[in-house]
Amino acid sequence: MFTMALFSEMRKVLAASAVFVMGLVLTACSSGDADDTVSSSPVATVDTEHSSTQSAPDELEESTTQAPSAVPEEETASSPSSESQMKQDFISALDSMGEEDALMYTGNGSGPLAGTRFQTADGTVHCQIAATAVACAVPEKTEDWPEDMRAGGSNVGSSAPADTVGWSEMVDVPLSEEPMNWQQQDDFPYIDTGTELPDQYKLIVSTGWEDSSNEAICGVDGDTVICTLEDHGFAVSQSLYETW
Secondary structure, three states: HHHHHHHHHHHHHHHHHHHHHHHHHHHHHHHHHHHHEEEEEEEEEEOOHHOOOOHHHHHHHHHHHOOOOOOHHHHHOOOHHHHHHHHHHHHHHHHHEEEOHHHHHHOOOOOOOOOOEEEEOOOOOEEEEEEEEEEEEEEOOOOOOOOOEEOOOOOOOOOOOOOOEEHHHHOOOOOOOEEEOOEEEOOOOOOOOOOEOOOOEEEEEEEEEEEEOOOEEEEEEEEEEEEEEEOEEEEEEOOOEEOO
């Protein structure tokens, strides 16, 4: 009896020991898995030297592009207008020309041929200077002339394209005002009767019935005729029309 009881107690001790040992094994396994999980997990690191946010290349390029600098004040100052410069260029060209004897280009009488008549060497511009009129006709012009500068007198003829520019009492354009354009009237200026005025030469002719101090100055610059009368003038050719 005693032997059987002892044997029974020993079996209980062995069973308890086995359970304890198994618990230790399981605990050790669990600890190993956790260590593997920790060691295999990626570790986030911070680069303390480059921790600031960097821009993408395109953004960096845009951020470094500087806006154009303002134009210096001296460059924005208003320069002489293009019209003033144009006027000065024509006047300078006229001043530099040699002078021809106007009497060699002047006809006597009171008919349509009266006055001073000349034309360019190529025969494209025909001009006539009389007592109260200074004008040039361009029968075969290739450019349209401004309608807002067309003479508004009652004797301007039809509405056909203008081909004459200058001053004339006949079309109500006084010698003292800016020249205007109109359709040739009553053979004035007379075409194909003027003497050829050489290139880079000019004529100086007195105008006005009572005041002979007003001088019309007209010269030839290539295929262009430039005329001035006091502060006003014009430059005209087949492809050019300028007045001031």
